[in-house]
Amino acid sequence: MQCPYCQHTNSRVLESRSSEGGQSIRRRRECLNCKHRFTTYERIEFVPITVIKHDGKKESFDASKLLRGMVRACEKTGMTHQRLETIVDDIEAHLQQRPQREVTSEEIGQLVLNYLREENEVAYIRFASVYGRFKGIKDFLETLDQLQEKPVTSSVTQWQKSSAKDLSNSDASTCLSLSQNGSVKKVKS
Ligand SMILES: [Zn+2]
Numbered sequence: 001m002q003c004p005y006c007q008h009t010n011s012r013v014l015e016s017r018s019s020e021g022g023q024s025i026r027r028r029r030e031c032l033n034c035k036h037r038f039t040t041y042e043r044i045e046f047v048p049i050t051v052i053k054h055d056g057k058k059e060s061f062d063a064s065k066l067l068r069g070m071v072r073a074c075e076k077t078g079m080t081h082q083r084l085e086t087i088v089d090d091i092e093a094h095l096q097q098r099p100q101r102e103v104t105s106e107e108i109g110q111l112v113l114n115y116l117r118e119e120n121e122v123a124y125i126r127f128a129s130v131y132g133r134f135k136g137i138k139d140f141l142e143t144l145d146q147l148q149e150k151p152v153t154s155s156v157t158q159w160q161k162s163s164a165k166d167l168s169n170s171d172a173s174t175c176l177s178l179s180q181n182g183s184v185k186k187v188k189s
Contacts, residue, residue: 005031011029013029020041061095063088063092078120095108109127
């Protein structure tokens with residue numbers, strides 16, 4: 001911090017304390033060159049972030065909107081509201097730290113997925129399917145395959161069994177594959 005008296009750039013901090021109800025830090029400094037004392041305030045800088053949606057339209061990043069979407073997608077997955085709030089805070093902090101002021105909705109979706117994948121696979125799959133990350137049933141099954149490579153909890157295994165049943169409407173020996181025209185057909189293994 002440049003000294004306001006002699007423009008020297010080095011100073012030492014004599015005292016730091018919270019100010020403006022915790023919104024800023026007030027620091028009393030002493031110039032190492034001329035020994036004059038001066039005060040600085042440190043605040044978190046909030047710069048609006050613009051989200052570019054799939055259709056190319058732009059809107060301001062809205063943390064509460066993201067949270068509502070995540071709460072809806074993560075119902076009955078064991079994710080607590082408090083944990084989702086923390087994730088949204090982390091994502092917002094991450095976006096604030098980036099040099100770019102624009103972010104695509106897809107990037108935000110990917111950030112959410114990165115968090116959910118780490119801690120709750122059921123929530124991860126639910127969010128991914130709700131937000132259309134899967135281009136088709138093939139992507140969905142590939143995601144399930146990737147998850148099966150990791151140790152899974154019993155609740156996930158249960159969910160995968162029931163969803164596999166929903167998808168194929170048949171027993172476990174039936175799997176799904178994509179034919180060349182993109183339609184889904186059942187293949188006996
Ligand atoms: Zn000075």
